[in-house]
Structures are given as C-alpha cells and as structure tokens.
Amino acid sequence: MGSMDGKVAVVSGASSGSGVGITRRFVQEGATVVMLARARQRLEEVAAEFGPSVVPIPTDVGDPDSVRAAFEEVGRRFGQLHVLVNHAAVYRPCAVELLDDDDITRQMATNFFGPVYASRAAVPLLRAAGGGDIVNTSSESTLHPFPMLSMYVASKAALEAFGKVLAQEVRDDDIRVTTVVQGTAAGAGGGATDFAWDPTHAAAAHALWTERGLLGEVLGRYSGQSVDDIGDVHVFIVTRPREQRLDTVHVRSF
Numbered sequence: 043m044g045s046m047d048g049k050v051a052v053v054s055g056a057s058s059g060s061g062v063g064i065t066r067r068f069v070q071e072g073a074t075v076v077m078l079a080r081a082r083q084r085l086e087e088v089a090a091e092f093g094p095s096v097v098p099i100p101t102d103v104g105d106p107d108s109v110r111a112a113f114e115e116v117g118r119r120f121g122q123l124h125v126l127v128n129h130a131a132v133y134r135p136c137a138v139e140l141l142d143d144d145d146i147t148r149q150m151a152t153n154f155f156g157p158v159y160a161s162r163a164a165v166p167l168l169r170a171a172g173g174g175d176i177v178n179t180s181s182e183s184t185l186h187p188f189p190m191l192s193m194y195v196a197s198k199a200a201l202e203a204f205g206k207v208l209a210q211e212v213r214d215d216d217i218r219v220t221t222v223v224q225g226t227a228a229g230a231g232g233g234a235t236d237f238a239w240d241p242t243h244a245a246a247a248h249a250l251w252t253e254r255g256l257l258g259e260v261l262g263r264y265s266g267q268s269v270d271d272i273g274d275v276h277v278f279i280v281t282r283p284r285e286q287r288l289d290t291v292h293v294r295s296f
Contacts, residue, residue, distance in 0.1 A: 044072025044073070045071045045072070045277065046072045046073035046277070047071075047072035049068075049073040049074070049125060050075075050116070050120045050122065050123050050124050050125070051068050051073045051075050051123075051125035051280075052075075052078060052112075052126050052164065053065050053075055053076070053078065053129060054103050054129050054130035054156065054157075055078070055129040055131060056075070056085070056098075056129070057081060057084045057085040057089075058079070060227045060272040060273070061077075061079070061127075063227070063268065063269030063271070063273035064127055064269075064276045066092070066273055067270060067276065067277050068125075068273070068276070069095045069096065071277055073095070073124075074095055074120075076099060076112075077089055077096050077097065077098045077099070078099055078100075078160075079098075079100065079101065079130070080101065080102050080103075086098055097119065099115055103128075103130045103152060103157075103159065104148065104152045104155055104156050105151075106159045109159040109160055109163055112163075113160070120167075122171035123164055123168050123171055123174060124168070124174040125175045125176075125177070126161065126164040126175070126176045126177070127177045127179070128156065128157035128161065128178045128179060128201075131152060131181075131194075131197075132152045132153065133149060133193075134148075134149065134194075134239060134240065134243070135190045135243050135244050135246075135247035135248075136190055136240065136243045137243070141192070146193055149193040149194055149197050150193065150200075153194065153197035153198060153201065154197040154200045154201050154204070157178055157201055157204070158204060161176055161208060165212060165215070169212075172216065173218075173284065174218075175217070175218050175219075175220065175280040176205075176212075176217065176218070176219045176220070177219075177220045177221075177279055178204075178219070178221050179221075179224055180198045180199075180222065180223045181195070182223060182224070182260050184198050184202060184223065185292075186259055186260065188247075188256055189251075189254075190243070201221075202221050205220075205221045206219075206289075216284065219289075220288050220290070220291060221290045221291070222275065222279070222292075222293060223290060223294075225260055225267065225292075225294030225295050226267070227269050227272050260294070260295070262294065263295070267293070267294070267295050271293075272293065275291060279291060
C-alpha cells in the first residue's frame with residue numbers, strides 16, 4: 043500500500059520539470075493526481091505516461107476563470123481534495139529598466155496570483171475532505187536575490203508571505219500550508235522547466251550571476267537535484283502525522 047492511497051492531489055505546472063517528479067511520486071504512492079498546465083499537447087503526452095491514475099486539465103493558472111473551471115471539474119469528479127501543490131512558475135531574466143509589461147504581468151500572474159486563485163478554489167474541497175495540505179513552491183532566489191530576476195524574486199517573496207497568512211486562516215480546518223524553498227532541479231525524465239528566456243537578457247544575466255558567484259552557490263557540487271528527489275520531499279510533507287506541520291522546507295543541491 044502507498045502512503046497516499048485514496049488521496050486526490052492537484053499539481054500545477056505538472057507537465058515539466060519538478061512538476062513531473064512530484065506527479066510521478068504521488069502516483070507511485072497511490073494518489074490520483076489532477077495535472078494542471080497550460081500547454082495541452084505537452085500535458086496530455088506526459089499524462090499518458092502515468093495512465094489512469096492522473097487527470098490532465100489544461101489550465102492557465104494566471105487566469106482566474108481558467109482556474110475556477112479546473113477546480114469545478116475537480117469538484118464534480120471527486121467532491122473533495124487532499125493535496126494542492128502550487129508549483130507552476132515562469133521567470134524571465136531582465137534588468138528592471140528593460141522589463142516590458144508582459145514580463146511584469148506574466149510573472150506575477152503565474153507565480154503569485156495563480157497560487158492565490160488555486161488556493162481560493164481548493165480550500166472548500168480540502169475542507170470537504172476533512173483537511174489536507176497546500177504546498178507552495180518558492181525559490182532560493184528569495185534567499186540569494188539574483189540581479190535581473192526582480193519580478194521572479196518579488197513574486198516568490200509575495201507567495202511566501204501569502205502562505206503564512208493562509209496557514210493561519212485555515213488552521214482550524216486542519217489544512218496545513220507549507221512553503222518549499224526549492225533549489226535547482228533537473229533531469230530524471232521530467233524535462234527542463236519551461237521558462238521563456240530572451241537570449242540577450244539571459245546571456246547578460248548568466249554572465250553577471252557567474253561573475254558574482256551566485257550560480258555556484260545554488261548549483262552545489264552536483265549541479266542540481268533530480269526532479270524525483272523533489273517529489274520525494276513533497277511526499278514526505280503531505281504524509282506527516284496530522285499533529286505535525288512543516289511551515290518551511292528548504293531543499294537544495296549539495
């Protein structure tokens with residue numbers, strides 16, 4: 043028997059990177075996983091690898107109507123929810139003075155508003171299950187503020203603050219809220235996380251990060267952890283005894 047047998051989980055950003063690793067480990071532990079991601083074709087291709095234990099729902103987490111429709115479908119299918127993982131994110135390296143409107147709004151919509159929309163929709167379903175877990179993915183960039191990642195860092199810092207407030211609001215419903223401060227992850231069949239980078243801005247950012255030693259700080263000796271390792275961490279978080287909560291977990295490369 044798996045540690046998540048009979049559980050229903052929603053994972054956003056589930057079609058690439060660590061989202062695949064989280065989904066895979068949840069399925070291996072017996073959960074039914076609702077996979078949310080924007081790109082329908084990619085989502086359906088990845089979902090096919092997991093068979094009937096997953097339900098792919100194309101969703102733009104930055105669009106409140108899209109999120110609302112996705113969770114209405116979850117409610118119709120299952121009537122309850124045990125785990126929400128807010129993992130979807132985008133970032134675009136760019137100096138502040140060169141940010142265009144889409145650079146700003148897209149990152150805030152996906153990285154911050156998306157988890158807010160999803161949490162808002164998930165709370166009644168988590169309550170219907172008698173409690174559960176919301177896990178928000180933050181970033182080491184909030185601890186080591188990277189130049190040229192202003193909007194990404196700001197969106198993740200806002201998410202961390204939101205999680206602290208939400209945890210107080212839903213505590214009496216036996217809903218736990220955990221922030222995972224995640225370091226670099228890659229490989230293990232999940233594919234690279236789908237971030238849209240302007241080549242010129244990316245090259246300038248990479249040179250600056252290298253010069254200041256920031257890349258070495260976050261990559262560690264092994265240049266990243268596997269996405270399945272990230273999945274293991276999420277299984278650990280959501281299967282803790284109900285009398286225990288993990289407010290913040292920092293998982294990084296060694």
